[in-house]
Each structure stands twice: as C-alpha cells, then as structure tokens.
Amino acid sequence: MELNKDLLNLNGKAAIVTGGAKGIGSAIAYRLAEAGASVMVADLDEEAASKCAQDLTSKGWKAISLKVDVSVESDIDNMINTTKDHFGSVDILVNNAGIYPSKLIKDMSLDDFEKVIHTNLRSVFLSIKKASEVMKTQGGGKIINVTSIDAIHPSMAGLAHYDSSKHGEWGLTKNAALEYAEDKIWINAIAPGGIATPGVAAMSQGAGAEQMAEQTKLFMDRIPMHRMGDADEIAKVALFLASNMSSYMTGEQIVVDGGVLLR
C-alpha cells in the first residue's frame, strides 16, 4: 500500500493547465507544481501566464508558459506539442479556461453564443482528442474538466450560453471517460460554485454592474456556508483528481459549492 505522501506525489508528471494564469487555473497550477509536476501554464493572457510560471519556478518548481487561445484549434495543437517537447510527456490535462459573460437571450447574438461555446466546450473536445493521442502512447493519463454548478442547475438568468456549454462539458466528460477507460485515461470534472476570482470580480464592474450586484447578493444568500469559495479550495480537489488518490474514479463530477445545490 502506498504511503499518503506518495499518493499525492506528482514527480515526473507533466501537467497542462488551461486558463492557468489567473483565478482557479492559477491555484491549480500552484498545487500541481508543489506536488512535483512540471506545469505548462497555457493562457490567452501571455504576460500573466509568464508571471505565473515565474512565480512557480522561483519556488524551485518546474513550469513554463505559453500564449494559447483555447478556441483556436492550432493553439491547442501547439500547447500539447510544446508540452511534450519540453517535458517529454503529457500526463495531466486540466481544461479550466472558460468565460462567463452575462447576457439575456433576448439581447444575445449568435456570435455571443458561439464565442462561449467555442471557448468553454469545443476547446475541451479538441484538447481531449489531441491530448489523449499522446496519453495513449504513454500508457494512460488524467484529464480534469472544470465545469460549474451551472452544468447541473442554472445559477442565474443571463447565462444561457454558459449553461449550455457547461451542461455540454459534463456530458462530454462522461462520454469521453467511457471511450478512453480502456486506454487508462481517467476523465473527471469539478463543478465549482461561487469562487472569488478576477473573472467574478470583473462581472460586478462595468456595464450591468448594478443588476449583477443584485444577482450576486441573491446568490450569496443561497450559500449555506455563507461565503464565496477560495480558488485553492478547487485546486485541492484538482490535486486529488490528478493524483493516485482517485485511482478508481472516472466519469465523475465533484461539486465544490459550499452547499449551494442543497437549496
């Protein structure tokens, strides 16, 4: 039987974290690097990604960064090839990059809808398809998709495109888990509730801020733990799913929401 400390040891593993520069992704990159993984911080924000990778290497951990737009297929190819070339393998893929602009359907254009679907869902299909080719040749791997409680139940009006993408991502997680189990690629999801991140902070500024502040208050009132979650509270669950702690799990979604879905 493995010792506790060995179960969480990711030495020799290479991990990709999309949207790894900020918020939940950055917290996940930190936890995986601390556990010994070599981490590719892949993000649209090149400067923030580079800073995140530097923070990790300054602690003596292994990390690099790359500018990646997950809605662009060639960027995903480049992300996977660069990780493999640099670290020698792709063992863990965290599909975290996502956007959640608020807009009611009556005001939503087809472009608005497609942008969210391409960023949050099509990207996950492409990443799973391409990373699994590499993982297969290595004898297995772990894929973690950051979905949302909105993959299960809508949190507020104005997120129809987002909820479509997240319900889709959860369905994709389950079917991909079924398909790739025989290749020893375990695919699971984490569904966060309200987590304090730069993306959430940005929602309560700019156009529609007043309406958003009202929505946020209503949402806060529904949290049995009476507080927003911290990004590291998602990262700890990602470490569990990336490690041997979750050796008999695939096609599962772990809800981390302070109890919101109990209401």
Ligand SMILES: NC(=O)c1ccc[n+]([C@@H]2O[C@H](COP(=O)([O-])OP(=O)(O)OC[C@H]3O[C@@H](n4cnc5c(N)ncnc54)[C@H](O)[C@@H]3O)[C@@H](O)[C@H]2O)c1
């Ligand atoms: N924060 C929450 O309350 C919450 C709740 C449920 C689910 N989630 C999910 O967690 C994930 C991360 O959310 P967050 O709150 O940390 O977001 P955030 O906006 O704080 O950070 C997202 C990161 O992704 C990057 N990014 C955005 N579009 C990208 C693209 N096309 N390609 C590559 N990188 C891109 C951004 O530059 C940023 O660094 C998302 O998938 C989101 O849907 C968040």
